[in-house]
Amino acid sequence: MPESPTPAAAVQVIDVVRDYPRPRTSLLRPAPVVHALRGVSLEVKQGERFGIVGESGCGKSTLLRLIAALDRPTSGQILVEGNEITDLPERRLRFLRENLQLVFQDPMSSLDPRMRVRDIIAEPLVVQGHPASRERVLELLDAVGLSSDAGDRYPHQFSGGQRQRISIARALAPRPRILIADEPVSALDVSVRAQVLNLISDLVDELNLTLIFVSHDLSVVKHVCDRVAVMNAGQIVETGPTGDVYAAPQHPYTQRLVSAIPTLERALSGATTADLLAKGETA
């Protein structure tokens, strides 16, 4: 079934392995290796909202970097819209840079502090040789809910939530078809988190984007995504519709992950901190 060529999946990852060599510890022995990804396969369909959940160090950021061709896999294949990107040289990745854009976790370090917001938003256009029109920047600022005079200011003049809006505007500038968001709300307060999640959700609907949303918080992913892959120690342990995975996790790791999420409902019905751990001990 995954062979069917029409329509090509937005992103297809086939048995990808990524090993990082660590510094040698001895002259006599080979350098130790970190297995960041151990044979990951997944497929994201066009227009799908796909979530990747896992804890720090499980390999989810490595996977994102590989999909965005910011890093190369040790073995395996990655296809974006049917084109294999694994062995392409940088100069032939232009289609990827236009069609796939990223929003990063930390809105402070992912925006150049010395550039005005309008230049930040226009940069992807300039880099790809498009005329960076003033209208397009204003249109983007409006789309993410910032006022038009925001373009004249610098990133430090904005709050975390507003900076994340700027990151989103920048990502949308070259009219990508795939948007990758790496923990876009984990640095934000709850009320701002809700605003940014709504914004991402609306834009994905409006522009018919494919969304790959990475988070350590399964409850956020559940709200945003249709399907989710749960990663642990460089492998995908469970994939399925988010509602099903959240309600009836199959893999012991997913069960532990779900039971560790504190929720208001459970807490108000008398759950204690010991209950958060409860399933972890049996697993």
Place this chain on the structure above:
Amino acid sequence: MTPDVLTVQGLNVSVRDTQLVSDVDLTVGPGERVGLIGESGSGKSLTALSILGLLPDDVVPSGSVRLTGIDHDLIGADERALSRIRGRDLAMVFQEPMTALNPTMRIGDQIAESMLIHHTQPTRTAARAAAADLLDRVQLPADLLRAYPHQLSGGQRQRIVLAIALANDPALLICDEPTTALDVTVQALVLDLIVQGVLARSSALLFITHDLAVVATVCERVLVMYGGRVVESGPVHEVFTNPRHRYTQGLLAASNLEAAAPASGRTNLQAGTASRPRLTTIPGTVPAAGHFPSGCVFRNRCTHATDLCATTPAWSGTPTTGYACHHPAGASHA
């Protein structure tokens, strides 16, 4: 009735002519677990730091902070007096375990140090033994005593910070966003260790966070702060099921990802096509310090604000359970 462990009355914190925290009253009873919630910039951490006397030089607190067993006010006390209290009667777990530990000292020495400084263990050997015991209580292997902080993961470091904080059986433990930087499964473990730790010592706990679900799990009573003021307080169950202040109501709605995906079930089955429920948000953003409106601090973001809100709303209810709002949400709120 036994006296409260911590009594804060009329706490004000200001930097030059900007008021950062206004008129905060707060009590924590013996063995009680109290949560302090609000968004960044609402004054939670400043409140905690003024209790500990750790505010920067140009930030000035006023008011009264009394701790059980201490016969003087903590505000205005000199540094020598405060350093006898900190780490013994009053301990704190900070948000960043990376910066809270000394990178050049072994873990065991850091845990033992707090007991040696306060003379709660007579000798270095006894302190080392106590440190090993504490390490065991936070479920870490004893061979970590000789490790340095950089060799540990974030969750392990936070457990070390907790072990140091609990070393002298403090009357009050303050935790400032202790699990914000941690993964959920590690967070679950650290939260459980905090609760078990204070229960075992019958210490009181003041828990600061912006995560409502965490507060609901850990605490018995909660105070909601916004714009440097306590806007609502009460037992967790009451505040979270029947919020009276509009800000509390907004926070609850914004953090409730469950309610935003209603029980229709169709969104789960039909991929993407069904229109998604939107999260409820609080309009606008938290103003910068000193730019909160006069009167009710929340009125420029509140959908129920009227001209009346230009005057500071009075506190309704008892000192421990009540709210400060001219147009409180009624029981009709579903």
